[in-house]
Structure formats: structure tokens, C-alpha cells
Amino acid sequence: MLDRRNFCKAAVLASGAAALASSHLAHAAALIQAGPPLIEVASLDWLCNALALTSGGRLFVGLPRWPGFEKTPSIAEVLADGTLKPFPGGEWNRWQPGKSGAKALVKINTIHIFDDDTLWAIDQGEDAGPHGINPHQKILQFDTRDGTLLRSISLPPSVLPAGANLNDLRLDSDHAYLTDSGLGAIIIVNLKTGVALRRLADHPSTKMNPERRPLGEHAQPLMMPDGSDHQVHSDPLEISPDGAWLYYQALTGPLWKVPTAALRDTQMTEKALAEQVEFVYDTGALTGTAIDSAGNLYLGEYDKPRVTVLSPDGSLRVAVQDQRLWNPDAMIISNQRELYIPVPQSARMASNRGPNGVNGLQLPFKIYKIRLPTSFGGRETVPAVVGKSLASASS
Known part of the structure; x- marks a missing residue:
């Protein structure tokens, strides 16, 4: 097992793919083959x-308008009978090309519900191509009780330049942390002042190394329709339970961390910030992550149907492995100590399989959950950023 304390970060940055060619995740399958049984949550x-889950157990789903799914409502609540109720409702869920996206869900990439029971979403807006600025790319927050918009945050070109694509977000009590997967960077937004920063935009840790190809099921590469590899820069991210560290990586790894205080420090230069970045683990391609209250990182692997767990001591084990879990994406942990796993099968989409790509999707799409063993942590606490939790506020 890799001793992270003695690993030379400079060697990783200098030698690139040669030093990172073998993924330690490849050895994890020998430890545990199956894990707990999968419990089906929804069929879509x-x-x-x-x-995302509210404290009362209401389940919301993010339904991106990816190729072939342009008419999705983008966000919906899964009702008790399994049907979907568009959220927040009305024109928000009925966007079409040519319509304004200012108050509409254009291209939702992720959703989250934190401790105050509000729903946060990343809207990547209309695709303007690798050299354009996406119209109506924004960060949204909604009241889950009635769908009221609480805030909509648009970032200036200095923070979100041409070619940038917001990907995912996490919160602490005062800030939103986001990844830019289009160009590669970490973005921090002060939720009290509105000040936004773009950090590590020139650092190798936020860039996908082209020599580390994204290989999925049966070694099928993730390719654009023109035959080039799909470049996904800084993508999944997590915050440590004490709020001190931000973990992140490009699609194909490796995993890095940086102090959140350093990211927020407007007086710290990019050169000084780069010195704060630490190598964590030589992960392979990851489609989604989660973190628990004990600091265990849950890694949804791109090239294997499983979720592995990287513990703070550097040990790695398989949480669950099943042929139904190809490309598990953005996972969450419930208050009942259950790991929820959406399975979008993204590598099977024709649009991700290069020229003349063949659709390999197996419908319907599933959401599963597993019960976590007592040796793992529970749901990570995220302090409310709008004051009192909606769960305890009067209606």
C-alpha cells in the first residue's frame, strides 16, 4: 500500500503519466468481491x-439534458409511487433551445441537499463550445417546500472564462466550492459577500493528463464524436469532515487535496497556493464520489462496476461490486447510514463512444443503495448557509 507521507509530490508533477501509470485501485478487487446487497430505490x-435527500426522506433526482435526453425536466422529485414530479415546476422545467435560460433549468449537471434542506443545483447553461461562454451558466438554490428560488449566482468571465464548465459543488457554512471541468480550476464563492475566486487554473492537479486515457467497460475509451478522447478536467470534489481540506481530481486522477483556508485566502499567490497542494492517492478514472463523517472517501470507478472506499489511513477496500453498477455517479449518504448510488451508465452513451458510436444503454435507469457497515462513518454534517434549517422552520 502506498505510503502517502513519503510520496514525493514534485516527482508526480514532473514525471506525469510515467510515474502514475499503475493504478492502486486495480488491486482492490482482491480484498472484497461483492459487499452488501444492492437495494433498488428507483427505476427511471x-x-x-x-x-439528493431531504431530512424527511424526500428524494430528488438530477436528470441532465445529455444527447438523447433533451426533453428531460432536469430536476424532479421521486414520489412514493415511483412517478416523477418536476421541480421546482412550471417554466423552470420546460426549457427548449431558443428560450431564455435565465429562469429555466438548461443543462443541470448536479444537485445537492445539505443540512438546511434547500436544494442546490449546477446549471451549465447552453453549450457555447470549447471557446465560448455558456449563456445562463449558474448556481441555483431552491426551497424544497415550495420551489421558491432562494438565490441564483452567475459568475463573471474573470472567474468563469470561455470554455469553462461548472461541474460539481460542496459547501461549508460560508462558501461554495466548485470544480471547472471545462478548463480545469477550483472556484470559491463567498456566499455572504458574493466575491468569487478562480484558483489553481494553471496547476497540473486540475488538469486531465492526456496520457491517462479514460477507459470504461471492456476498455472502451470515453471519446468525442470526432474520435478524440473526452477531456474532463477537475471534476469530483469533497470537503473533509473538519472542513480543513478540499479533495479533488480530474476525471482520470490522481486524487489531490488542498487546504480550504488557502483556497479562500485572497492574499495568497497562485505560486504559494500551489505549494499547499498535496498528492493523496493514485486513483483511476472516477465518475462520482462521496465522503462520510469519518473522512472515508467513496469512489465510483469508471472502468469497473464498483464503489471503493479510501480511508484516511490510506487503506483501500471495496464497498460494493456488482454488474449493475457500471459508471456509478454522484453518491450521497443518508441520515440512516445508507449510501445512495445513481447509475447513469454514461460510458454506454453513443455520444461518448466516438465516431459512429453505438448506444449501449440498458433501460430503465436505476438508483440503488447499500447499508454501510458500522465501521464506516455516517452522513457528513454541512452547516446551514441560509440560517435556520427548513426542516425546523415554520411553513
Whole structure:
């Protein structure tokens, strides 16, 4: 097992793919083959790559408008009978090309519900191509009780330049942390002042190394329709339970961490910030992550149907492995100590299989959960950023 304390970060940055060619995740399958049984939570006609739970157990799903799924409502609540109720409702869920996206869900990439029971979403807006600025790319927060918009945050070109794509977000009590997977960077938004920062935009840790190809099921590469490899820069991210560290990586790894205080420090230069970045683990391609209250990182692997767990001591084990888990995406942990796993099968999409790509999707799309063993942590606490929790506020 890799001794992270003695690993030379400079060697990783200098030698690139040669030093990182072998993934330690490849050895994890020998430890545990199956894990706990999968429990089916929902069966959907729409592709789902993210989900969120209120404290009362209401389940919301993120339904991105990816190729072939342009008519999805983008966000919906899964009702008790399994049907979907568009959220927040009305024109928000009925966007079409040519319509304004200012108050509409254009291209939702992720959703989250934190401790105050509000729903946060990343809307990547209309695709303007690798050299354009996406119209109506924004960060949204909704009241889950009635769908009221609480805030909509648009970032200036200095923070979100041409070619940038917001990917995922996490919160602490005062800030939102986001990844830019289009160009590669970490973005921090002060939720009290509105000040936004773009950090590590020139650092190798936020860039996908082209020599580390994204290989999925049966070694099928993740390719654009023109035959080039799909470049996904800084993508999944997590915050440590004490709020001190931000973990992140490009699609194909490796995993890095940086102090959140350093990211927020407007007086710290990019050169000084780069010195704060630490190598964590030589992960392979990851489609989604989660973290628990004990600091265990849950890694949804791209090239294997499983979720592995990287513990703070550097040990790695398989949480669950099953042929139904190809490309598990943005996972969450419930208050009942259950790991929820959406399975969008993104690598099977024709649009991700290069020229003349063949659709390999197996419908319907599933959401599963597993019960976590007592040796793992529970749901990570995220302090409310709008004051009192909606769960305890008067209606």
C-alpha cells in the first residue's frame, strides 16, 4: 500500500503519466468481491446522474439534458409511487433551445441537499463550445417546500472564462466550492459577500493528463464524436469532515487535496497556493464520489462496476461490486447510514463512444443503495448557509 507521507509530490508533477501509470485501485478487487446487497430505490426512464435527500426522506433526482435526453425536466422529485414530479415546476422545467435560460433549468449537471434542506443545483447553461461562454451558466438554490428560488449566482468571465464548465459543488457554512471541468480550476464563492475566486487554473492537479486515457467497460475509451478522447478536467470534489481540506481530481486522477483556508485566502499567490497542494492517492478514472463523517472517501470507478472506499489511513477496500453498477455517479449518504448510488451508465452513451458510436444503454435507469457497515462513518454534517434549517422552520 502506498505510503502517502513519503510520496514525493514534485516527482508526480514532473514525471506525469510515467510515474502514475499503475493504478492502486486495480488491486482492490482482491480484498472484497461483492459487499452488501444492492437495494433498488428507483427505476427511471430518464438518465439520472445525481440525487439528493431531504431530512424527511424526500428524494430528488438530477436528470441532465445529455444527447438523447433533451426533453428531460432536469430536476424532479421521486414520489412514493415511483412517478416523477418536476421541480421546482412550471417554466423552470420546460426549457427548449431558443428560450431564455435565465429562469429555466438548461443543462443541470448536479444537485445537492445539505443540512438546511434547500436544494442546490449546477446549471451549465447552453453549450457555447470549447471557446465560448455558456449563456445562463449558474448556481441555483431552491426551497424544497415550495420551489421558491432562494438565490441564483452567475459568475463573471474573470472567474468563469470561455470554455469553462461548472461541474460539481460542496459547501461549508460560508462558501461554495466548485470544480471547472471545462478548463480545469477550483472556484470559491463567498456566499455572504458574493466575491468569487478562480484558483489553481494553471496547476497540473486540475488538469486531465492526456496520457491517462479514460477507459470504461471492456476498455472502451470515453471519446468525442470526432474520435478524440473526452477531456474532463477537475471534476469530483469533497470537503473533509473538519472542513480543513478540499479533495479533488480530474476525471482520470490522481486524487489531490488542498487546504480550504488557502483556497479562500485572497492574499495568497497562485505560486504559494500551489505549494499547499498535496498528492493523496493514485486513483483511476472516477465518475462520482462521496465522503462520510469519518473522512472515508467513496469512489465510483469508471472502468469497473464498483464503489471503493479510501480511508484516511490510506487503506483501500471495496464497498460494493456488482454488474449493475457500471459508471456509478454522484453518491450521497443518508441520515440512516445508507449510501445512495445513481447509475447513469454514461460510458454506454453513443455520444461518448466516438465516431459512429453505438448506444449501449440498458433501460430503465436505476438508483440503488447499500447499508454501510458500522465501521464506516455516517452522513457528513454541512452547516446551514441560509440560517435556520427548513426542516425546523415554520411553513
